[in-house]
Amino acid sequence: MNRISFQWRITLMTAVLIAGACICLNLLLYHSGATGMDNLNGYVLQYQQNDDENLMIEIPDDQMSDFLIQFSQEVYDAKAVFGRKGWCITAAVTLLSAAIAYFVSGKALEPLKKLAQQAERIDQDSLVEVRLEENTIPEFRDLSQSVNHMLDRLAHSFDLQRQFAGNAAHELKTPLAIMQAKLEMFAEEHPDTDSEITDLLRFQTDQVSRLASLVRTLLEMSDLQSIPREDHIELAPLADEIVADLTPLAQRRSITLFQECEDVSIKGSDTLIYRLLFNLVENGIKYNTPGGSVHITIRQKESSAVLRVADTGCGIPEEYRTSVFQPFFRVDKSRSREMGGVGLGLALVREIALLHGGTVTAEPADGHGTVFTVTLPIQA
Template identity: 65%
Template sequence: MKHLSLQWRITLLTALLIACACVCMNLLLYRTGVTGMDALNGFMMQYQPGSADPLTIEIPQEEMSSLLAHFSQEVYDAKVVFGRKGWCITVVVTIVSAAIAYFVSGRALKPLQQLAQQAQQVDQDSIATTRLDENTVQEFGQLSRSVNRMLDGLAQSFELQRQFAGNAAHELRTPLAILQTKLELFAEEHPAMDSETAGLIRSLREQLDRLTALVRTLLEMSNLQSVSRTDQIALAPLVEEILTDLTPLAQKNNISLQQDCEELGMVGSDALIYRLVFNLVENGIKYNRPGGAVRVTLQQEKQTAVLRVADTGPGIPADCRESIFQPFFRVDKSRSREMGGVGLGLALVREIAVLHGGSVTVERSSENGTTFAVTLPLAQPC
């Protein structure tokens, strides 16, 4: 019962109540009708010619026994038909009532279904703007107000978290820059240092580079909302520019870059869309097999531009295909450290896509490679 929807629960309970009422009424009517029929049958069986009763029936004596037997059979048949019709009526009334209850309860629960659809649209990216409709039935209106207050609190918490990350990253930039400068000066002033010290300096500089990249990405993510998104962007030239910029990295990793892009345009932030495509292609190069390829395609599907970045890497496990868009998540932590990743590249890609009214998903993934699909709204024709 607990797995049934509320509409089906109301329907079944209503049908059960009506069935019980019909059964009780049917038993009462059957009992009353049968009692009357039996009384009439008993009167006929006990009637004797010449009785003082006012009713007089002139029947020949030799036909009396046959008449009484026939009359008893007719009474029995009438009771059977009466009972059968009563139970048929009970079944029909129960089924019709259940159907009426189903449709009536569905109409009564329609506001709840609308609230459920609105609630399904709420996620961490739209939590600040999506609110449930409070102008509805009193009980559901109270539920909507409660949920909206909860969403306001969550949106405020997310905003405070975003501000904290941005402020912390901003404050970390200065000491990191000072440390990096001091290490570079130390290396220049001590060219003849021993191998152990040189290894230590090299390791410190690598970790500082990782921290600097992390801080830079955190700052970008915290400031996304404030970036202007009014640029007219030609997507095909943008992809070509990114592939040109990443050609040295691809050659270093023995990866070939391919593209097949339609001439499509959109309105948004040129810098952010550049970063979105750059991160996807860079990941395709880094997490690929030697001698592999990264293919970028761009085509129009309905009213959206669909950008696909396909690589020939080892693929992403099925249980990680949603988590990879969460901050600091890594499929292979040891390899990510080796590549210098901080676990924010795909999180930033998702933030940028959602900010422009689009989305990003893992369209397919296997041991032969992975394809990321990004949908972005096309520019409306003037």
């Protein structure tokens, strides 16, 4: 029953109600008609003519028996025809009423369908912008108002969460910087320490550096909304700059960088778009195979700029291609820790794309590897 739509439930219940009413009405009419015909049959059989002045129909005695039998048969046939017509009318009225009920209920449920379409556009990043229409029928108006109030509370909760993350990251930044400086100074002042202490210092320095990187990324993610997005950005020179910055890392890992960039310009934050493309290319280098390649492609498609970063790495399983954009998610945790990642690079890419009115997706590359596609409007 749960698989049946609400419209079909209303239709079926209405059809059952109409069918029950028609059946009861038909039985009552049939009983009344049949009783009347039986009374007529009995009246003819028991009729005696006493008034000579009235019209008389004389039936010979030898034909009276046949007349009575034929009249009784006619009455029986008339009742049978009356019953069949009644059931046919019941079925027709039920079907017609059910069809009318289906379309009428569909018309009545249109506000609910509109509410469902509006609710589908709601996610974590559109809690403030998207609101359900409250100018509707009373039954759905209360529902819309309740959902809108819930969205306001959720948006407030997410704002508090972002503020907490930003404040916590800001408070952690200074002590981590002091710890990192102290460890580096200790290592420089005591170059002749034994191997165990050297390994411990290296381990502590790496972990503090990793925590510092995590704190910087959290600060960036919590402060994205306040960054102005009014820059005129030439994407091709931006890609050239990123390739130049990442060439040393690519050379150390024997990765070849290719780029095919059209002259496309967008409006937004130059700093954020640089970070978006930088993170995608850096991931393509880090999670690639030795001797592999990373292809950067920038094209204009209608009123959007399409940025594609394709690598020749091991690829991302289909069930993880959406989850990789969630904070702290890792497909291969052991390899991510080996690469020094904190699990926020792709989450930051997604936040930047959404902030500029765009989207980002992960798809399998031809052969092997992964293709990240970012679509950004030309005019944000």
